Amino acid sequence: MKSRSWSAKTASTVESMVVEMSAQHPAYDALPADLQSKIFEVFEHQGQVGMRCNAADQRTLLEHFRLSQNYDFLVDVTAIDHLGKDAPERFEVVYMLRALQSNHSFFRLHVWLDERLASLPSVFDLWDSARWGERETHDMFGIVFDGNPDLRRFLMPEDFPGFPLLKDYPLKGRDERRQFPKVVARGDRMVEEEPDPYPTSIGRQMHTPDYIEEVRRDSKPRE
Amino acid sequence: MGLESLIGGEGFLTTTVNGLVNWGRKNALWPMPFGTACCAIEMMATFSGRYDISRFGAEVVRFSPRQSDLLIVSGRISLKMMPVLQKIYRQMPEPKWVISMGACASCGGVFDTYTLIQGVDQFIPVDVYVPGCPPRPESLLDAVFEIQELVGEDRFDSGKHGS
Ligand code: SF4
Numbered sequence: 001m002k003s004r005s006w007s008a009k010t011a012s013t014v015e016s017m018v019v020e021m022s023a024q025h026p027a028y029d030a031l032p033a034d035l036q037s038k039i040f041e042v043f044e045h046q047g048q049v050g051m052r053c054n055a056a057d058q059r060t061l062l063e064h065f066r067l068s069q070n071y072d073f074l075v076d077v078t079a080i081d082h083l084g085k086d087a088p089e090r091f092e093v094v095y096m097l098r099a100l101q102s103n104h105s106f107f108r109l110h111v112w113l114d115e116r117l118a119s120l121p122s123v124f125d126l127w128d129s130a131r132w133g134e135r136e137t138h139d140m141f142g143i144v145f146d147g148n149p150d151l152r153r154f155l156m157p158e159d160f161p162g163f164p165l166l167k168d169y170p171l172k173g174r175d176e177r178r179q180f181p182k183v184v185a186r187g188d189r190m191v192e193e194e195p196d197p198y199p200t201s202i203g204r205q206m207h208t209p210d211y212i213e214e215v216r217r218d219s220k221p222r223e
Numbered sequence: 224m225g226l227e228s229l230i231g232g233e234g235f236l237t238t239t240v241n242g243l244v245n246w247g248r249k250n251a252l253w254p255m256p257f258g259t260a261c262c263a264i265e266m267m268a269t270f271s272g273r274y275d276i277s278r279f280g281a282e283v284v285r286f287s288p289r290q291s292d293l294l295i296v297s298g299r300i301s302l303k304m305m306p307v308l309q310k311i312y313r314q315m316p317e318p319k320w321v322i323s324m325g326a327c328a329s330c331g332g333v334f335d336t337y338t339l340i341q342g343v344d345q346f347i348p349v350d351v352y353v354p355g356c357p358p359r360p361e362s363l364l365d366a367v368f369e370i371q372e373l374v375g376e377d378r379f380d381s382g383k384h385g386s
Contacts, residue, residue: 171337173338177340178345180346182346182347
């Protein structure tokens with residue numbers, strides 16, 4: 001279920017979060033003023049700091065954390081699908097950073113991502129480990145990381161048609177698990193029977209590169 | 224009939240060629256372990272000293288399908304693994320038998336999700352199922368006995384599945 005009301009909600013929710021952002025967290029104070037304005041929430045959990053930002057500022061902020069702060073290790077890139085939840089955008093892409101050479105501290109950057117864009121600039125040139133993290137996130141959520149040289153399927157089979165961690169992907173799949181030739185005995189030989197054709201219910205897939213191109217053309221530029 | 228006098232007091236037995244060959248075959252099964260999850264641990268326990276599958280002649284574990292005649296599927300089979308399993312099954316020479324060990328291999332177990340095959344018997348022939356999660360080594364040994372029964376019913380001079 002793709003609801004258009006998400007975008008209507010977006011602007012006001014983001015605005016209110018900017019206003020509500022209260023704490024003068026040391027990690028926030030350490031940012032230069034022009035980057036501070038891009039952060040609309042700072043939170044801390046068990047000594048690990050996290051910040052939230054918009055998709056448009058993801059690259060700038062990550063460049064800062066890589067080049068001007070000590071975060072030399074990208075632990076993981078992953079995403080959360082907030083479909084049907086009260087969230088500013090459908091996708092929340094999470095970058096987990098760690099400062100291995102200095103104080104071993106963790107840092108998380110949460111990026112709100114519009115489902116109609118569903119793409120972010122790749123950061124594989126900042127951290128090599130982003131290649132696989134982004135690849136996995138693409139495999140599971142269909143989010144495209146522009147510039148990543150290798151966004152092939154990572155965990156799922158190469159010809160798998162869906163993005164299984166999307167909340168609107170059925171838990172039991174769309175019959176993919178029955179699409180194998182059957183090895184059956186016929187006389188004294190083993191023969192393969194053709195698989196049943198993919199059911200039409202699989203239909204058109206969201207978030208493929210074509211899909212992204214298509215939505216790019218159709219969507220209005222972000223303000 | 225005077226036959227006893229001809230063999231000079233030695234014992235003898237009569238059998239059929241088929242019975243003799245099958246007797247040898249069923250007591251020398253060469254398993255191909257296909258362990259993909261926790262059930263494989265129980266399978267290893269069955270192979271090792273405490274349960275000692277070699278008491279029943281099935282201890283020559285081959286990691287090459289071309290040298291095996293008993294495929295033990297123990298563990299979850301995912302979408303990506305199923306083609307591999309089929310390939311390995313087809314690489315085994317006839318005659319061959321298959322044990323589906325544990326709930327996952329037999330029916331998907333608790334993992335009723337998009338990525339897990341709900342029973343390998345949908346795609347390859349299975350001879351014996353072993354229930355349990357995981358089955359005890361005794362259960363796997365019992366499955367081997369069942370396979371031995373099946374081998375005993377077989378005709379050695381034709382394919383396993385009749386011709
Ligand atoms: S049946 Fe149980 S023990 Fe065996 S592979 Fe499945 S979960 Fe693991």
